[in-house]
Structure formats: C-alpha cells, structure tokens
Amino acid sequence: MLRLTPLERRSSIALATLFAARMLGLFLLTPIFAVAARTLAGGDDPVRVGLALGAYGLTQAVMQIPLGMASDRYGRRPVIVFGMLLFVAGGVICALTNDVDWVTVGRVIQGIGAVSAAITAWIADATRPEVRTRAMAMVGGSIGVSFALSLVLSPMLVGAFGLSGLFWAISLLGFVCLLIAMFFVPDVPRSEADIVQATAHDVLGHRDLLRLNFGVFCLHFILMSLFMVAPGLLGRLGGYDSATLWQVYLPVILASFVLMVPAVFYTETRKAHKPALEWAVLGLAVVLGALPWLTDSFWLVVLAFVAFFVAFNILEALQPSLVSRVAPPAYKGLALGFYNTAQSLGVFAGGVLGGILARSGGASMVFWAGAMLAAVWLYTARGFKEAH
Template structure:
C-alpha cells in the first residue's frame, strides 16, 4: 500500500471497529443480562430484541448505499452514526425489553456499513484492496473478540444500562473519527446505467457472497442466543465471569485466522480459503450440538467457530468490492450488507424461537445445516489475482 492508502485504511478500520464494538458488546451477555427486566425471561422476545437491529439495517442498507454513491460517503456515514447514538441512548434509558427493542431498531436504522466499505474501496487500488478489506475484516473480528471479554466486565460493574451507555460513547467516538480523521476521497463518477444496476442484483458471484454473509450472521446471532446460557450453566459462571471463557477463545481464534488470511492473500487463494472456512463452520456448529453438557467440548467448538468466522469476515467484502462495477460499489455493498442485516435479524428471531421450542441442540444442528447448504452452493465467485 501507499502511505495514503495505509492511512485511510487504518482510519476506516478504526471507525468500523469502534462502531462494531458497540454492536457486538451485546452478544456475549444480553441473553443472560436481560433476565431482570420485564419480558427478559422469554427467549423469543430476547431473540427479537437482539435481532431487530438487523431488520432495520436490512431496510436501510440499500438506500444508504445508493445515497453514498450520489452524495458522497462522509455525509451518509455521519447521519447513520447519529441514528446509532440516539438508539443507544434510548436503550440505556429503557426499563423494559420493549424499549430496548425500540432502541435497537433505531440503532439499526443507521445503516452505514456499505458506505464505509465503499469509502475504503474508493481509496484503494485493486491490487491492494484485499489487504485493505482484510484489515477491516480483522478489525471487526478484533472488535468481536474485545466485546467477548469487555461485555461481561461492564455488565458486572454497571449493569445492562451501563453497557448501553458505553455503546453510545463508542458511537460518539466513531462520529468524531469519521468527521475529523477520514479524508474525503474522489469517487469514480461514471454514470450508472439501468442495465448495470440490474446486473448488480443478478450477478451470480455477488448473489453467492450475499447468501454467504446472510448465513454467517444468522448463525452468529442464533448461537449467541443459546451459548451464553450454556456457558453459565455448565461452567458454573456468573455473567460477569464469561470473559474467562471468551479470552482464551479469541486468542486461539486469532492465532488460527491471521496465517490463513496471509496465505490466501499471497497465493491468490481467497475463494478456496472461503470454502475451507465454511467447512470449518459446519464442523464447529456440529461440535457444539455434540458437546452436550461437556463444558470443555463446548468451549473448543466455540474456538473453532471463531477461527472460521474471522476468516470469512475478512474475505467476503473484499470479493464483493472486486466484482462490483466501480460506479456501483455502494449499491453492491448495500445489497451485501442488507443480506448481512437480514441474517442478524433472523438469527435472533429464529434462534430465540427455536431455543424456546426445542432447546440449544436444535439451534446448533440448524446452524450446522445452514452452513452445509452454503458450502454446497459456494463456488469460486471470481478469479482473484
């Protein structure tokens, strides 16, 4: 990368990481921390509150992506972050699950993932874009990893309301980074023709990647409707002690993820690495189903899951940006992030209902089956140099 590409990649990765940390902080503890609130003992309502963010994200991703193509990335990102902050404050002030669900919906309306990713694509050349996207992907994985350790500590010290206030602060930090640290990048202004727009929706490689991110995030949220309660039960831990499990999990997952990304980048084997990571995802979810009441086996399967998750988070958006027409990156990434958001929503909704009806084992086998469908359908989406 050139120094300018490196600077803007680091700035955007830090912006993305700060915002995603605000999102991810809920996943490790929400299902157990919400028990003290009215409605907090209903797994279906808990799953809806966790996943509703994804529904409003899904509604707004394409409009925000198109808006960023027309009016620029920065104003769209700033507007989305303001909505995220407002929603976080609503959640922090809530005294029952209904208001948390409403606040989560407002948070999700700030759907800026596509605009941020398109901003990064504008700022980097094709030959280094995978590295830049991998940096963002690794920052997302690192945010998730930090959230696994930080969330139990914050909930133990300040409760669920304190966690939402921290999320609001992270939103403000993201707003400041976007406003003052990330420069405006000239965009390719080739007019988008109607046929090109339709082609983005019909492109086979993009469709497969959209399916993949949908399945990945559905599985992510569904697992975290079920997993925290099992860790508390089988590990005899309080919610504030879950970091004792999550810390070794994230350390092992990064040891496994980083070499995989380096190999895929240097050898141009991103599609093959993607399929291998999906296979690992299938096995990890099956391992959770087979773990039963064995705490160590559940933790081991969780480690394997995060290795695959972090690899896929780094690879997929890079491939999307390389397949999309330059003048329609915002639209293509908007569609991709809409699929991601729908996965977040359905993961919470279906995971909660399945947990209430059939238990955690059914959740894990369902996740493994979905990952298997993804593996069967996954083909090389493009030739990557």
C-alpha cells in the first residue's frame, strides 16, 4: 500500500484536526440546547429554539460553494482564517446574550464562515490522488468523533459553566481552529493541471449523487429534529437535567460505536455498500416508527436511541465514501461541495421544522415525521447502483 509522505501526513492530520474542532464547536449546542434554552428570553418557544439551533445550517448551505470558489481564487488559508474569525465572532455574540433571538443571529454569523469545502480542497492540494481517499477518510471520521464528543461534553459544560460558558467554549474551539489554519497546516503547492472545470449540471444530472445528497439531507434533518425533543423526553422519564444528560448520552454513544464496527467492517470487506445503505436506512425508519409507542419507558427509549445511533453512525461513515466512489474524478470536489450543502440544509430544516412539529404535536409527531422521511429515503436508495 502506498504510504503518505511526511508532508501529506502532517497536512492531513492538521486539516482533520481543524475540521474536527470546528465541527465539535458546531455540534456542542445540539444535544442540550432544547433544555438549556429555557434560561433565555424566548427559550420556551420550540420554534424559536429550533431556528436558533439550525440557523447556521442555512447560511452554511448558502456560503459553502461561494467560499470554496473564493479559496480557489485567493488561497485556502486566507478563506479559512476569515471563516474562523466569523465563527469566533458568532460564538461571542451567543455567549453575551440572554435572548434566544440573538443566539440565532450569532449562529447565522457562524454559518457564514462555511469552510468545509475549502478544507476539503486544501486536503486535495496536499495529497496525491493515490492516497487522497485515506486523507479524506480522516476528515470524514472526525465528524462522527466530534458528534460523539459533543453528546458527552455539552451537558458537562452547561452543568459547570451554564449556557454562556458553553458558547465561550465554542468560541475557544474556533480560536484553536484559527491557530491551526494560520500556523500548523504546511504550505503546499497547487497544481493548475489538477483543476478541472465542472458545472452544477454535471452533479445535478448524476442520479446516484442526487440520491446521496437527498440521503444526507434526510439524515441531518432527522438528527436535528430528534434533538428538539430527546433532551426533554429523557429528562422527563429519567429525571435528568442539563448537567446530567451526559450520563445517558455516554453509554448510548459508546454502545452504538461498538455495535457499528462489525457492520462497517463487513461492508468494506464484502463490498456490500448498497445493502448496508438500505439496511441502515430501514433501521432508522423502524426505530423512529417505534419510538412513539415507547415514550413511557426510559429504558426502551434508551435502547431505541442506541439502535438509532448504530444506523446513524453507519450512514455518516458510508455516504461520503459513496460520494467519492461514484463521482467521476472530473467533478469529485464539486460533488462533495453539493453534498456538504445538502447536509447543511438538512440541519437547518430539521431544526426549524422539528421545532414546529414539537410545538404542534410533541415528541411523537417528530418521531412519525422522521420515520416517514426515512421511508421516502429508503425508496430512493433502492435505485442506487452498487459501487465497488
């Protein structure tokens, strides 16, 4: 197997760390905000809370491709530094406010600094095509790790320092990313010969890429809407508050990772990517469809969440890999840009519509909506072609 050069390894590790720290900063609010927001003015309105939670997803979706193009023109480092300055500024606004609407403003500013595409492009600049997939896998893996950490750390931080302290921690993570981008990622030459002109039509005309984009939209819609009701449900059934929810989240996420590993190993060794995709989506639909009937039992809800995160973690790892497999080399970067945009739109829509559903029909309405969306996703996924 071809090895990464020292420069490739150093660049890949630095960029994966940067990406992980930024995603951790974005994720930290998700597991706890629906409960912790009650300390803010307007924080008892699920719709306003959902808007604050998902707002960064909308501006990220809008800015992802423009900032990726700006990084082509002006360089990766300046664009990422600019994006992280906005991220820190938005976090400071959130930390200084006692109003949920100003949290929305801060999250919007954070989302404007959408640098995922620029980071991905920088990895492409720093690596040879033969080892690029491994480098991209470091970044992809960092998303799952960041979310797992956020489930445990966010209740601890809110318990120790309050919601304002959580936002200061998020701003600190942004500052760490800023330092990594400025001082720790090596300069790498960019080969103009590697730049291939591709258009949106190329990606939007590729049916399997459209299926994957729809899939990541559904996955993050379901995730964000779920966390509009999960903290309150666990608190009601188990007597947990913002400071102690980590005691539920930690065993859930550890168990789901342990159970996920054999499935991922089987998928890779048997090249069973399409069956794994279908079974994982079916698992989401079944778990979400069952949850409305389980909401009187704490332990059944916990077991359902373990099953949910097994499927979620499989899909979070599998789908970016499938994008890189099915996208032609001529527009792989653009395909990942659209994929990231669809993910961000799912975050925004899940936060906002999850809040509306929670206000109008409670947790059961959120679960039913997620189950129906997963069923539609399963139908579209069945048309996906096997990729080897």
